Amino acid sequence: MNLKSRAALALAALAFSPLPQALAADYDPSVYVEETPEYTPVEVGSGWYLRGDIGYNVNKSPYDVSFNGTDSEGSRINGGLGVGYHFTDYFRGDINLGFLSHDKYNWTNGIDAIRAESNIWSGMANGYFDLGTIAGFTPYIGAGVGMLHSSRKVDDTFLGISERDTQYAFAYSLGAGLAYKVAQNTSVDLGYQYVSAPGLEYFDIPTGSMEKGLDYHQVRVGLRYDLW
Template sequence: MRFCYKTLAACAALSLTAIPAFAADYDPPIYVEEVPEYVPVEIGNGWYLRGDVGYDFARPLYNWVGPYKVDNNRWSGSIGVGYHFSEHIRGDITASYLGKDDLNGRIFGTDYEASHTVWSGMVNGYLDIATVVGITPYIGAGVGFTHSRHKISLDPSFLGTVDLADRQFNFAYSLMAGASYKVTDNVSIDAGYTFLHTPKMDYLDTERLEIREGQQQHLLKVGLRYDLW
């Protein structure tokens, strides 16, 4: 019986010495907080590029009837960048070439030439009203400036060539209406009308031979918008 007690005591001692060894080999469970789902950022989301061509149906600045050569370039072109603020509100910044008028002839033995070129820079806002069968009508308005260059060249035989040039920067505003049609997820065709008014622009009225103030343009435009999604 004494042998059994001694054996049990020895086993118990071995068990107690083995517990720290097993405890050292045991790793407690690791709890990891849930990582939020990664959402990639869309570079350029909401931004778009645009390009347009147009034709001006307003009365030309040079409209002289007589033995003079008049060339009125009524075509225009513009480029711009814009942003969709919401589903119905967007805005853009545009730079445009608005055409050129040329006049040349001979009067009282003197050859002369005249030209008038106009550019513009505008900040525009639009309201996209609704989309029906893929067509989205809109209205808009803009403010900015026009840059005009008026040049007159005279060639009297007793003086030689005389060049007179005038450059102007003037406040301008515009009103727009039109509609767009989405061809793909990124590309839309845009067609519309723009009324552009520069109240303080000086120009030569070739019919009355006097300097007048204010110019209006009535542009029919068509172009493309590319969304940078």
Template sequence: MTFKTLLFLGAAALSLPTMASAADMGPIYREAPELVPVEIGTGWYLRGDATYDFSSDLEGSRTLRTPFGATTEPYRDASLDETFGGGGGIGYRFTDMLRADVTARYSQPDFNARTDSSIFCGVGCTVRDRGDAAMWDVMANAYVDLGTLAGFTPYVGGGVGAVHLSYDKPSLEFCSALYCSTAPTKGEDSWRFAWSLSAGVAYDLTKNLALDIGYRYLNVESGDNYKLAGATVGLPGQTGIGSDDGFDRHTISAGLRYSLW
């Protein structure tokens, strides 16, 4: 037996206990990695609001257009009356301080205006404008939350968007010293640019639900209110147009914001 053979047999003998020990061990199981649920919707929230709009003064005019030109007279005592409304929206919180949302609100204030000694009916005659103004506003808003104390979070914000104004069944009432008569007009629909400033405070009712009490100032650009075919008031070939110079709307709101966690 050679020396190399002796070395081989010795190495084989030494490996036998190790092989036997490995054979006695059970199967090796690797621990599966922990599954972490993916958060869906973190930062998103829904909102719903009940609103109250205060009465708004209007600056505007009536224009009588003839084949030979146009004559304009200003409104007097024109206003959009106070009214209740409501709306909702969806938003996203970017940081502890910054959030934004898109909202839509609806209200339907009464529209009223008056002019004495009108170009439509002469000296001593008063013209009154009446109707409803169905108003949708769609706004993109951004807010800064100013910190939370005892569950209360004050905020300030601003927004830009558009207001759809639809004058429903407006009419002109002509009153002289002897009698009054009413002429129906065609209400105008228009989209108008608008911007807003807001402030308020939210209170955390639960982890996901907050009560939001706010104030909003809304500025709406000018547009037409109605058109009147002159033939209906004895002015054939002429057209009457009512328009406003834009208006401000002051609104208080109470609503809920629900965070989608």
């Protein structure tokens, strides 16, 4: 090999020797990482609550009578169960089924007899405004509408009356109270409620006539559990 050929080979080697390093330096592929969608937990039952109440009817039932020397028997204890929802921090509503009163009257003089029995139930939809919470105490006011169901039977041999009757009548309620949170999801409720059914008929034992209009003044204690 002559001198000219050796010089050409040396120049060729010198020209191509940096090419791999240059290519390696220029090639920098980007790395694509697929983003994982953010996981958002779903709250099951958020805003819903369960409630139970027991109460006392302050005023007398129309069947709570003393007539002909005989007193009627009955209970002023009432109660109910319901489910509700917190629409906002200050407004909530619930639906309740409750028992209002049970009364029974039995009288006889050995010849004539008067026997009467009444049971009254309620189904109400209520709304409440919570007026803010201070030290765990939340005062509220409320109102509701619904129906009363009355089952009544009367047998009066003296007046010749024998009657079996079932009624449904429109009712409304007004109330106020104070709730106290005893645990994270649990509140105790003390309140007053007025329930009225202006169109509900009842049998007036002393006069032996049908009258219309029942109302109840109630003191109630309840327990509310939030399903958070």
